[in-house]
Amino acid sequence: MADGHLFNNISLGGRGGTNPGQLRVHSGGIVWKKQGGGKAVEVDKADISGLTWMKVPRTNQLGVISKEGLKYKFTGFRDQDVSSLTTFFQTACGITPEEKQLSVSGKNWGEVDLNGNMLSFLVGSKQAFEVSLADVSQTQLQGKNDVMLEFHVDDTTGANEKDSLMEISFHIPNSNTQFVGDENCP
Amino acid sequence: GTMDNRGAMKGSGDLNAYKNINDLPTPRDLMIQVDQKHEAILLPVHGSMVPFHIATVKSVTSQQDTNRTCYIRIIFNVPGTPFNPYDSNSLKYQGSIYIKEASFRSRDPRHSSEIVQQIKTLRRQVTSRESERAERAT
Numbered sequence: 049m050a051d052g053h054l055f056n057n058i059s060l061g062g063r064g065g066t067n068p069g070q071l072r073v074h075s076g077g078i079v080w081k082k083q084g085g086g087k088a089v090e091v092d093k094a095d096i097s098g099l100t101w102m103k104v105p106r107t108n109q110l111g112v113i114s115k116e117g118l119k120y121k122f123t124g125f126r127d128q129d130v131s132s133l134t135t136f137f138q139t140a141c142g143i144t145p146e147e148k149q150l151s152v153s154g155k156n157w158g159e160v161d162l163n164g165n166m167l168s169f170l171v172g173s174k175q176a177f178e179v180s181l182a183d184v185s186q187t188q189l190q191g192k193n194d195v196m197l198e199f200h201v202d203d204t205t206g207a208n209e210k211d212s213l214m215e216i217s218f219h220i221p222n223s224n225t226q227f228v229g230d231e232n233c234p
Numbered sequence: 235g236t237m238d239n240r241g242a243m244k245g246s247g248d249l250n251a252y253k254n255i256n257d258l259p260t261p262r263d264l265m266i267q268v269d270q271k272h273e274a275i276l277l278p279v280h281g282s283m284v285p286f287h288i289a290t291v292k293s294v295t296s297q298q299d300t301n302r303t304c305y306i307r308i309i310f311n312v313p314g315t316p317f318n319p320y321d322s323n324s325l326k327y328q329g330s331i332y333i334k335e336a337s338f339r340s341r342d343p344r345h346s347s348e349i350v351q352q353i354k355t356l357r358r359q360v361t362s363r364e365s366e367r368a369e370r371a372t
Contacts (some may be wrong), residue, residue: 063281105260150255152251154249154251154285154287155249155286157330158331176284177280179280201339209264210263210264210265210278211264211338211345214337214338215335215337217335217336218332221331
């Protein structure tokens with residue numbers, strides 16, 4: 049194994065839930081294959097625009113942001129994997145992963161950050177959750193202060209969550225100055 | 235007086251369901267869960283379980299359509315909501331954006347009605363305890 053690292057039990061998360069699989073990180077990029085075949089995700093080194101690490105309950109999550117603005121989230125890394133992979137990404141790809149923190153305070157107020165295809169809800173600069181705008185089927189302005197996002201309903205076989213998010217709405221008080229005059233963006 | 239202000243600040247500023255990431259329940263199925271101990275609900279969003287303190291929840295309802303598909307709708311407290319014990323200091327957060335509502339489709343009617351009951355019960359317990367506490371403080 050001169051080139052790269054292989055990890056079993058790495059799940060890919062996203063709309064529809066999570067799927068277990070195997071992730072290979074090599075000098076040419078990353079390849080994830082779903083356990084039992086089927087879905088695969090491949091991102092070439094040249095297409096990686098950013099990497100993130102986040103501590104999540106009992107494990108670590110790697111975020112791979114592609115130049116197209118997509119973000120893949122892989123979960124299941126031990127702490128020692130984080131340090132060895134960080135070194136590997138720095139030497140093989142010239143990218144230092146950014147460390148992000150997860151908010152677990154349970155607050156429903158914070159900030160919305162739009163980055164590429166991802167909408168993040170941040171509580172005190174920590175990330176509470178992220179959704180992909182690619183999964184949004186419709187946005188609606190409700191009244192003067194509320195923005196509703198409707199999500200595509202995922203009926204594919206990959207969907208393994210019992211309860212699926214269909215709609216989420218954000219209330220933007222008049223006192224908020226972040227999104228003044230842009231009615232297309234929450 | 236000063237003490238009262240501090241009390242209000244505590245109500246809002248200290249709203250903290252979990253102190254530590256590893257205090258969250260071990261992720262099981264991606265479905266709505268109630269964590270009685272931490273007085274929180276956990277919602278599956280994009281493959282992760284996202285906690286919300288029960289005090290942020292205003293109401294929860296469920297509905298079933300003809301295909302036995304259930305819909306769970308959670309409405310959160312936002313500024314301007316009447317009687318919200320945790321909102322007394324909301325001026326402090328006036329620059330914030332609030333999650334107002336989240337709707338889920340559930341594949342399991344039994345789980346769906348159970349979880350709605352659990353959320354309602356927990357909300358009632360915490361609300362009555364908080365209003366008793368507020369009464370004692372005055």
